[in-house]
Amino acid sequence: MYAKIYRPRPSAMSSGRAKTHHWILEFESEEPHSIDPLTGNAISTDTREQIRMTFDTLDEAVSYAKTNDIPHRVHGSKDSKRIPRSYSENFAFNRKLPWTH
Structure with a gap:
């Protein structure tokens, strides 16, 4: 199982840069997700994919x-x-560009 180390990107819906200055370590799932027949949610037995560690x-x-x-x-x-x-x-x-309402 590989861990993915990345820096989060800012939201496309705003111009803010909050929570994008740190690095995140997440585990990638090796097992495919299955669908819960009662709720329709994706479920997995791999609990390592829930771990998300933050580094400076x-x-x-x-x-x-x-x-x-x-x-x-x-x-x-x-x-x-x-x-x-x-x-x-x-x-x-x-x-340079016209600005009107």
């Missing part, structure tokens, strides 16, 4: 996986470049 840096997450002999994969994430703008720039006269 990538080095801490990788060293934890190595010291505990956990095979792991690192999924890199690219940080998007943000252009800082103020609210008043929405109403500038030299704006």
Whole structure:
């Protein structure tokens, strides 16, 4: 069973960057999920996929996986470049695109 080490991406529904500055170690499931006939939920007997560990840096997450002999994969994430703008720039006269209601 492999562990996946990644950095969470921000939500597409907001521009906030909360909870995206840490690294997460999660276990990937080896067994396929089955469907519970009563509720229709996906169920699994593998309890390791419920574990989610948080680390401040990538080095801490990788060293934890190595010291505990956990095979792991690192999924890199690219940080998007943000252009800082103020609210008043929405109403500038030299704006490139027209702004109307």
